Structure formats: structure tokens, C-alpha cells
Amino acid sequence: MLLSVIVPCYNEEGNIDLFYEETVKALGDLMPETELIFVNDGSRDSTIRKLRSLCERAEYRVRVVSFSRNFGKEAALLAGLEASQGTFTSIIDADLQQNPAYIVEMMQILNEHPEYDAVAAYQQERKEGMILSLFKKMFYNVIDSLTDVKIMQAASDFRLLRRPVVDAILSLPEKCRFSKGIFAWVGFETYYMPYTVEERASGTSKWNFWKLMKYAFDGIIAFSNKPLIMSSIAGLFIFGLSILYLIIIVVKTILWGDPVAGFPTLACLILMLSGIQLLGIGILGQYLAKNYTESKERPVYIVKEELDNGADQELP
Numbered sequence: 001m002l003l004s005v006i007v008p009c010y011n012e013e014g015n016i017d018l019f020y021e022e023t024v025k026a027l028g029d030l031m032p033e034t035e036l037i038f039v040n041d042g043s044r045d046s047t048i049r050k051l052r053s054l055c056e057r058a059e060y061r062v063r064v065v066s067f068s069r070n071f072g073k074e075a076a077l078l079a080g081l082e083a084s085q086g087t088f089t090s091i092i093d094a095d096l097q098q099n100p101a102y103i104v105e106m107m108q109i110l111n112e113h114p115e116y117d118a119v120a121a122y123q124q125e126r127k128e129g130m131i132l133s134l135f136k137k138m139f140y141n142v143i144d145s146l147t148d149v150k151i152m153q154a155a156s157d158f159r160l161l162r163r164p165v166v167d168a169i170l171s172l173p174e175k176c177r178f179s180k181g182i183f184a185w186v187g188f189e190t191y192y193m194p195y196t197v198e199e200r201a202s203g204t205s206k207w208n209f210w211k212l213m214k215y216a217f218d219g220i221i222a223f224s225n226k227p228l229i230m231s232s233i234a235g236l237f238i239f240g241l242s243i244l245y246l247i248i249i250v251v252k253t254i255l256w257g258d259p260v261a262g263f264p265t266l267a268c269l270i271l272m273l274s275g276i277q278l279l280g281i282g283i284l285g286q287y288l289a290k291n292y293t294e295s296k297e298r299p300v301y302i303v304k305e306e307l308d309n310g311a312d313q314e315l316p
Contacts, residue, residue, distance in 0.1 A: 009076075
């Protein structure tokens with residue numbers, strides 16, 4: 001098998017058939033050596049019925065991995081990578097915002113440049129709101145300053161990987177996964193290719209501001225312990241300030257007989273220190289929660305149904 005194309009799906013009933021048609025058209029002569037791996041991430045619409053129908057009538061190899069419930073895109077990516085058999089593996093969304101024709105361009109880059117192990121697509125021009133773009137830029141700046149791995153800003157999960165890269169990713173046993181960080185952490189030479197995001201063929205985006213915020217926090221916690229160090233430094237700094245303030249109060253009382261500062265000052269100090277303590281506890285809690293999840297050793301996902309229209313079928 002030359003190429004595996006992983007397609008995570010969550011409520012994509014309106015895109016399945018069109019995605020298959022566009023992919024067949026875009027890949028052309030590569031299709032006889034290609035497997036399309038659709039990962040149904042617990043969709044609540046008719047996605048699985050559409051995938052069953054496609055699997056029955058598709059003239060090229062189609063495989064379906066269907067979860068027992070929604071486990072998230074990270075789980076879907078892992079399931080697709082574990083199922084892939086190709087010398088090259090591509091990850092692409094089902095909504096056709098990422099044109100399958102770019103996969104051919106990625107293949108050409110890797111074939112012409114053996115020094116590269118992966119091609120990652122990034123958006124030259126983001127088609128999203130100003131506030132969302134600002135928060136995404138802030139996230140990448142923060143994670144770059146807190147971690148030892150450098151994540152390309154605007155790089156998406158849309159990419160093409162050689163087999164050694166896939167094997168390296170699958171060698172990581174962690175349950176709490178952050179793929180953008182993992183892609184960077186495993187190393188390998190990556191070519192960053194600009195691409196243009198197109199309009200969704202059908203449906204609406206599954207991401208919102210709060211989901212993106214949670215995703216950002218997960219990425220920082222997964223690849224850096226610096227928030228713990230920063231909370232410790234903040235604690236030492238505030239402790240030093242409290243000692244200094246205590247000395248000032250004692251000196252003022254001895255020299256001038258000034259009373260201890262009144263209620264407003266005390267209330268402000270209590271609120272400030274309580275807030276910092278809660279922040280530190282919250283940061284610590286996030287790390288403990290991740291450790292708790294890892295220690296339970298539950299699977300990242302559970303497969304309810306697998307479909308395969310056959311690798312040895314007669315292809316045109």
C-alpha cells in the first residue's frame with residue numbers, strides 16, 4: 001500500500017460522498033494504491049450510515065473505524081495512524097476545507113526531496129475572526145516560550161508523513177495526546193507548505209472558543225512543566241514582598257506610632273494572595289488530573305465497528 005489517507009469524521013453526513021468523489025478525482029492514478037480510512041468519532045447524525053453505504057459501493061479501498069462514542073479528534077487521529085498501512089500517510093479533514101489535491105503536491109515534495117520526512121500544510125491567510133486569530137497567535141507565543149519544542153504557527157493537522165514518522169508517533173504510549181506537539185517532539189525534517197482554506201462543503205465547524213481554550217491548555221500541560229515552576233517563583237516572590245511589608249509596618253509603628261493598615265488594605269491583600277494561591281492550586285490540579293488519567297491506563301478510544309471493502313478487490 002503506497003498511501004493511507006486518514007479522515008476523522010464527526011457529524012459529517014453531508015460531506016462523506018462528496019469527499020470521496022473529490023478525493024478520487026484529485027488523486028487520480030494514485031487511487032489503486034490508496035486506502036481511505038474514515039474514523040467515525042461517535043457521530044450523532046447519519047455519518048456511520050453514509051460510511052457503510054460508501055464502503056459497500058466504493059470502487060477503491062475504503063476502511064471505516066467507528067467509535068462507541070465521541071472520544072475527540074486526538075483519539076480519531078491515533079486510531080487512523082494505528083490502522084494505516086501505507087508507505088505514506090496523510091491526515092485530512094472531511095469537510096473539504098482542505099483540498100485533497102494538495103496531497104498530490106505533498107507526495108511530489110517528498111519524492112523530490114528525500115531529506116524531508118513530512119510535509120505540513122499551514123494557512124498563509126486565516127479566514128477567521130480577528131479575536132480568534134489573536135488568541136491563536138497568543139497561544140503559539142505562550143507555548144513556544146514554555147516548551148522545548150517549536151510548533152509552527154498556523155500549521156494544521158493536514159500533513160503527509162513517511163512511515164518512520166508514523167511509527168515514531170505510535171511509539172509514544174501517552175493517553176493525553178496533543179498531536180501538534182507530538183509532531184514537533186518526534187523531530188524529523190518537515191517541509192511547511194502554504195495552502196488556502198476553502199469553504200466547508202456542508203455543516204458547521206465543531207470547534208468553538210472554549211474548546212480551543214481547553215485544547216490550548218492541554219497542549220501547554222502536555223509539553224511543559226514551566227507553569228509549575230512559575231507558580232513556585234510567584235509564591236517565593238510574594239513571600240518576599242510580605243516579609244518586606246511586615247518590616248515596613250514594624251518600623252513605622254516603632255518610629256511614628258502609626259497603626260497597622262486598615263481593612264481596605266487587608267482585604268486587598270487577602271484577595272490578591274487567595275487568587276494567586278487558587279491559581280497555583282489550579283495549575284497543580286491540571287497536572288495531577290493528567291497523571292490520574294494516565295495512571296488508569298484506559299484505552300484512548302473504543303472501537304464499536306470496523307468495515308473494510310477488501311484490499312484484494314478488483315480495481316479498475
